Amino acid sequence: MPARGEAQAVRDTDALLRTVLEAWPDLVYVKDNKHRFVVANTATARIMGANSPEEMVGRTDFDYYPRQLAECFAATEREVIASGQGKIDVEELAETAGGQQAWISSTKIPFFDANGAVCGLVGIGRDITDRKRAEQALVDQQDLLRSVLESSPLAVAITRPPEGQLVFANSRLLEIFQLAAEDVSKVRSADHYASHEERNRLLDRTRAEGRLDDEEVRMKRADGSVFWARMSVRTFTFEDAPAFLAWIDDISEERAAKEALHQSEQFFRGLVESLKDEYVFYAADADGFASYVSPSVETVLGYTADEIVGMHATALAPPDCPTNARLDEFLARTLAGELLLSYLNEVRTKNGERRLMQTLDIPIRDSAGQVIGLQGVAHDVTEQEAKAKELRQAKERAELAAAELRRAQAELVAAEKRSSLGQLTAGVAHEIKNPLNFINNFAETSQELVEELAESFQTVNDKFDSDARDDVTDTLQTLTEDLQTIARHGQRADQIVKSMLMHARGDLAERVETSVNGLVEEALGLAYHGERARDPTFRVTTEQDLQEDVGEADVVPQEITRVLVNLFSNAFFAVRDRAQGEGNTYIPTLRVATRDLGAMVAIRVWDNGRGIPADAQAQLFTPFFTTKPTGQGTGLGLSMSHDIVVQHHGGKMYFRSEPNQFTEFVVELPRRADA
Amino acid sequence: MMATISILVVDDEPDVVSLFERRFRREIRRRHFVMHYANCGEAALALLNTGTDPEVMLILSDINMPGISGFDLLKKAKERWPSLPIAMITAYGDPGSYGRAMAAGASDFVTKPIDFSLLREKIRGLVS
Numbered sequence: 001m002p003a004r005g006e007a008q009a010v011r012d013t014d015a016l017l018r019t020v021l022e023a024w025p026d027l028v029y030v031k032d033n034k035h036r037f038v039v040a041n042t043a044t045a046r047i048m049g050a051n052s053p054e055e056m057v058g059r060t061d062f063d064y065y066p067r068q069l070a071e072c073f074a075a076t077e078r079e080v081i082a083s084g085q086g087k088i089d090v091e092e093l094a095e096t097a098g099g100q101q102a103w104i105s106s107t108k109i110p111f112f113d114a115n116g117a118v119c120g121l122v123g124i125g126r127d128i129t130d131r132k133r134a135e136q137a138l139v140d141q142q143d144l145l146r147s148v149l150e151s152s153p154l155a156v157a158i159t160r161p162p163e164g165q166l167v168f169a170n171s172r173l174l175e176i177f178q179l180a181a182e183d184v185s186k187v188r189s190a191d192h193y194a195s196h197e198e199r200n201r202l203l204d205r206t207r208a209e210g211r212l213d214d215e216e217v218r219m220k221r222a223d224g225s226v227f228w229a230r231m232s233v234r235t236f237t238f239e240d241a242p243a244f245l246a247w248i249d250d251i252s253e254e255r256a257a258k259e260a261l262h263q264s265e266q267f268f269r270g271l272v273e274s275l276k277d278e279y280v281f282y283a284a285d286a287d288g289f290a291s292y293v294s295p296s297v298e299t300v301l302g303y304t305a306d307e308i309v310g311m312h313a314t315a316l317a318p319p320d321c322p323t324n325a326r327l328d329e330f331l332a333r334t335l336a337g338e339l340l341l342s343y344l345n346e347v348r349t350k351n352g353e354r355r356l357m358q359t360l361d362i363p364i365r366d367s368a369g370q371v372i373g374l375q376g377v378a379h380d381v382t383e384q385e386a387k388a389k390e391l392r393q394a395k396e397r398a399e400l401a402a403a404e405l406r407r408a409q410a411e412l413v414a415a416e417k418r419s420s421l422g423q424l425t426a427g428v429a430h431e432i433k434n435p436l437n438f439i440n441n442f443a444e445t446s447q448e449l450v451e452e453l454a455e456s457f458q459t460v461n462d463k464f465d466s467d468a469r470d471d472v473t474d475t476l477q478t479l480t481e482d483l484q485t486i487a488r489h490g491q492r493a494d495q496i497v498k499s500m501l502m503h504a505r506g507d508l509a510e511r512v513e514t515s516v517n518g519l520v521e522e523a524l525g526l527a528y529h530g531e532r533a534r535d536p537t538f539r540v541t542t543e544q545d546l547q548e549d550v551g552e553a554d555v556v557p558q559e560i561t562r563v564l565v566n567l568f569s570n571a572f573f574a575v576r577d578r579a580q581g582e583g584n585t586y587i588p589t590l591r592v593a594t595r596d597l598g599a600m601v602a603i604r605v606w607d608n609g610r611g612i613p614a615d616a617q618a619q620l621f622t623p624f625f626t627t628k629p630t631g632q633g634t635g636l637g638l639s640m641s642h643d644i645v646v647q648h649h650g651g652k653m654y655f656r657s658e659p660n661q662f663t664e665f666v667v668e669l670p671r672r673a674d675a
Numbered sequence: 676m677m678a679t680i681s682i683l684v685v686d687d688e689p690d691v692v693s694l695f696e697r698r699f700r701r702e703i704r705r706r707h708f709v710m711h712y713a714n715c716g717e718a719a720l721a722l723l724n725t726g727t728d729p730e731v732m733l734i735l736s737d738i739n740m741p742g743i744s745g746f747d748l749l750k751k752a753k754e755r756w757p758s759l760p761i762a763m764i765t766a767y768g769d770p771g772s773y774g775r776a777m778a779a780g781a782s783d784f785v786t787k788p789i790d791f792s793l794l795r796e797k798i799r800g801l802v803s
Contacts, residue, residue: 430739433766437788438690444791445697494788501769 022053027104027125030111033081033118035060035074047094047102047127069095080108081118091128103132155248157189158238161203164189167243176229176250178222189246194218194226202233206244210235216251228255278380280357283364285373288313288331292375300380302350316347318354334361334374344381356382429497436497440490447483450476499636511554511649511673516594516601517546519557523564524592530565531572540575545593553601554673555649563641567605567665568592570637573628574609574663581610600651603667611659620655645669680802681729683711685719685736685748686764698791708798716743720751731759732802735785735794738765738772746779753780760801764789 021028021041029040037056040048048064050056061070073092080087086109094104104125113119149156155173159166166187174181177192193199198217206212212233219229230249235242272281272294280301281294293308301308301316314327327345334341341361346354361376454476461469524542531538568590575588591606612620612627619625621642626635645653645667657663684695692712702708711727713719716736723731734752738745749761760782765772768786776784782801785794 430766433787434688437766438688438694440788441694441698441791445694445700449697490788 027123027127029056029123029125030120031060031077031123032120035077038120044125047104047125065095076106077108077121080110080121084110084112084118086110086121091132092125094125101129102127103129153249155250157244157246157248159189159244159246161242161244164244167238173248176221176227176248177219192220194220202231206233206235216255219248227252278383280378280380281375282308282378283373283375284313286335286371288335288374291373300349300355300378301347318346318348330361331374334363334376335371337363337371339363347378354382355380356385425500429500432493432497436490436493440487440494443483443487443490447480447487450479450483496634499634499640502636502640511556513552514555514557514560516550516553516603516669517548519555519560520544520546520564520592520594520603523561524568526561527565527568527572531569535576538572538576540572540588540590543589543591545591547594547596550594550596550601551671553669553671555669556644559644559648560669563644563667564603564605566637566641567667571605571607571609571663574611575607576609578608578610578660597668599672600668600670603669604664605667606662606664608662611661611663612655612657613659617655617657621653679706679709679729680798681709681711681727681732682798683713683719683722683727683731683734685713685716685734685740685745687714687737687740689714691737694789699795702795715740716745716748716751719748723752723756733798734759734761735764736761738763738767738776746775749776749779749781762797762801 021039024041025043027041027044027047029044030038032038036058037060040050040053040056042053045051045053045056048056048061050059050064056064061073064070065073076087076090076092079085086107088107088109090106090108092104092106094102105128106123106125108121108123110118110121149168149170152170152172155176156168156170157166157173158168166184166189169179169184169187171181173179174184177187179187190196190199195218202212202215202217212231215231215233217229217231218226219231220226228251230251231246233244233246236245237243238245277296277299279294280297281292282290282297283292284290290309290311290313293305295305297308298304313331317327326343330341330343339362343359345357345359347357348354357378358381359376359378361374363371364373364375366372454473457472457476461472464472521544524544528540528542571590575590579586579588587608589608591604593602593604593606595602595604616625616627621639622635623639624635625639642653645651649669651667651669653665653667655663655665684691695710695712696703699708699710703710709729711722711731713722719734719736734748736745736748743751745763745765749763752759752761757780761780762783762785763772763776763781764785764787766787773784783797785797
C-alpha cells in the first residue's frame with residue numbers, strides 16, 4: 001500500500017508544516033495568482049484582523065485592508081507574478097484591524113507550477129514597527145541636533161586628525177572662516193591656523209589631555225587674513241574613527257578691546273611705576289583696604305607691594321603721631337567724595353623707621369557715580385622736611401651768629417672806645433707826670449730847705465725871745481709836716497698814674513709756654529708775703545687744689561702773675577675785712593684750684609671773705625670802680641686783670657659771690673696762643 | 676777837687692730850670708756842675724753851635740717838646756758830636772720809647788718824676 005502509505009506521509013508532512021507555521025512569529029502566507037489566500041498562519045490573521053487563518057482562505061487583502069492600501073499591496077504582487085521576480089524585505093506600512101499602523105518588512109516570492117508558470121506567491125512579513133519607530137526617533141534627534149548646531153552662535157566643527165579634514169561644520173563656522181558650503185569636504189583645519197607651531201602645540205595638548213578649553217589662538221580665514229579665536233576641543237569617536245569636536249568663537253573685537261585696555265593699563269601702570277622712588281601710588285577699596293600699591297613702596301617702606309595689598313590704610317601709622325589720629329576721618333571724607341584731600345602723616349617702615357608722607361587722596365567712582373574706593377599718591381617728604389628743618393636750624397644758627405657778630409661788634413666798639421680811652425688815659429697820665437715831677441721834687445727840696453733853715457736858725461736862735469723862737473720852731477715843724485703830706489700824696493698820685501699807664505698800655509709782650517701751677521704758686525707766695533709785710537698779724541688758711549697734670553699754657557707770665565697777685569690780694573682783703581666783723585670761730589680761708597679743660601686751663605680763686613655786694617657786681621670790672629675805702633684801692637686791679645685775661649690772652653674771667661659767704665673768681669686761659 | 680761837669684738840660688717847661696737849680700744847688704755852688712738850659716731842640720742846637728763855657732759834656736733832654744722832638748735832637752746832635760753823651764728824660768717810660776731812644780744812640784733813659792739822687796750818680800757815670 002504504497003499509495004496509502006504515500007498519502008499518509010503527505011498528511012503527516014502537511015500537519016507538521018501547519019504546526020511550524022502556527023508557531024512562527026512572522027507573518028507567513030501563500031496566495032494564488034488571483035491574490036487569494038491559500039494558506040495563512042495565525043500571526044497573519046492577527047495583523048489582518050481575521051478571526052482565524054481558516055477564515056482567510058479564499059479571501060484577499062481587500063477583505064481586510066482599506067482599499068487604497070490593499071490596492072498598493074496588490075500592485076506589488078502583480079509585479080511579482082508578472083515578472084516572476086521576488087521582492088525581498090520591502091517595507092510596507094500596514095494598517096491593523098484596530099486602525100493601528102504597523103510597519104511590515106515584507107518578502108514576496110513567486111512559485112511555479114510543473115509548467116514553469118507562476119501560479120501564486122509565498123509571502124513572509126515581519127512586524128518592524130518598533131525598529132521603524134526607533135529609527136524615526138534617531139532621525140528626529142539628529143534633526144534637533146543639527147538645528148541646534150546650526151543656530152549656535154559658536155562655530156562648531158568636527159574634524160579628523162591628523163590633517164583636520166573637516167567632517168562637519170555649522171553655518172557659523174563657514175561664516176567665521178568665510179568658507180563656501182560646497183567646499184566643506186575639501187577643508188583641512190591645518191590650513192587655518194596662523195602658526196603651524198601653535199597648531200602642533202595645541203594638537204599635542206589635545207591628544208595628551210583629551211581636550212582644550214578656551215584656548216586663544218590666531219586663525220586664518222579662507223582669504224588668508226588672520227583673526228583671534230577662542231577654541232575648545234573634545235576628542236571623541238565619530239563614525240568609528242577618532243575625531244575632534246571643536247567650538248570656535250571669533251574674539252577679534254574682544255581681543256582688540258582687551259588689547260586697548262591692556263595698553264591703557266600698561267600706560268598708566270608704567271606712568272605710576274616710573275614715578276620717582278619717593279612717590280607711592282596706591283588704591284584702596286571702600287573699606288580702606290589697599291588693593292594696589294606701586295612697587296616704589298619697597299624703596300620707601302621696605303614692604304613689597306604684595307605685602308601691602310590687603311593692609312588697611314591705617315595699619316602702618318604709628319598711633320602716637322598726632323596727624324595719624326585723623327586718618328580715619330580723612331579716609332571717611334575721601335570715601336564721602338571729597339576731592340584732593342591732602343595731608344601730612346607719619347608711617348612706619350618695615351624696620352620700624354618713621355617716614356613723613358605728604359598724601360593726596362582722590363575717591364574712585366564706578367560708572368554709576370558711586371564711590372567704590374580711593375586712590376592717591378604719597379610722597380616721602382622725610383628728607384625734604386629734615387632738610388627744611390636743617391635749613392630752619394641753619395637760619396637760626398645764622399641769626400644767632402649774626403647776633404653774636406653784632407655783640408662782638410659792640411664789644412669791638414667798646415674795646416675801641418676803651419682803647420682810645422686808654423690812649424687818652426696814657427696821655428693824661430704822662431701830662432700829669434710832668435707837674436707831679438715838680439710837686440714831688442719841690443716838696444723834697446723844700447723839706448731840705450726847711451731843714452737847712454732850721455739848722456741856720458739854730459745858730460741865731462739865742463737872738464730871739466722864747467715866744468718868737470717857739471713860733472719859728474713850730475712853724476718850721478708844721479712846714480716840714482705839710483711838705484711830707486704833699487710828698488706822700490704826690491707819691492700816691494704817682495702810683496695811680498703808674499697803674500693807669502700799665503692799664504692803658506696793653507703791652508704786646510710775647511706769650512711763652514708756662515707751667516700753670518708754677519705761676520699760681522709763685523703768685524700766691526708773692527701776694528702772701530706782700531700781705532704779711534704790710535700786716536704781720538695777718539693769718540689765712542690757704543688750700544691748694546692744683547691738678548697735677550694741668551700742664552702748660554701760652555701766657556705772658558708777668559701779666560698773669562699780676563692778675564693772680566691781684567686776685568689773691570683782693571681775697572686777703574676780703575677775709576680780713578670779714579674777720580674784723582666776726583669772732584674767733586671764723587677761719588679765713590683761701591682756696592686756689594687749677595683744672596685742665598682741654599683746650600683751656602681754669603684757675604679758680606675762692607675765699608670765704610665778705611663777698612661782693614650785689615649792687616657792686618655789675619661794675620666790678622669797670623676802671624676806677626672800687627669797694628675798698630678811699631686810698632686803699634685804685635679801682636684798676638680787676639679791670640686791668642680782666643683786660644689781661646680777656647683781651648691780651650683771649651680767655652674768660654668771671655666770678656660768683658654771696659655777701660658774707662664767699663667769692664670765687666675763675667680765670668680760663670687758652671692753652672695755645674693761636675687758638 | 677772834683678772836675679766840673681757842664682750839663683745842658685733841654686725841656687720846654689720853664690720850671691725845669693728852677694728844679695735843677697734847687698736840686699743841684701750844692702753841686703752848682705761848688706762848681707761840680709755847670710748848668711745850661713734850652714727850652715726847645717732848636718735852641719739847644721744853636722747853643723751847642725755857638726759854644727758854651729765850659730763846653731757841654733752831657734745833654735739831658737725831654738722827648739715831648741714843641742718843634743723838633745727830643746728824638747730829633749738826639750739824632751742831630753749824635754751826627755755832629757758822636758761822643759757827646761745824651762740822656763733822655765721823659766714821662767713816657769714805656770718800652771717803645773726806651774727802645775727807640777737807645778737805638779738812636781741815647782746813653783741813658785730817665786723817667787719822670789725824676790729821682791735826682793739816682794740822676795746825680797748817673798751823670799757822674801756818664802761823664803767819667
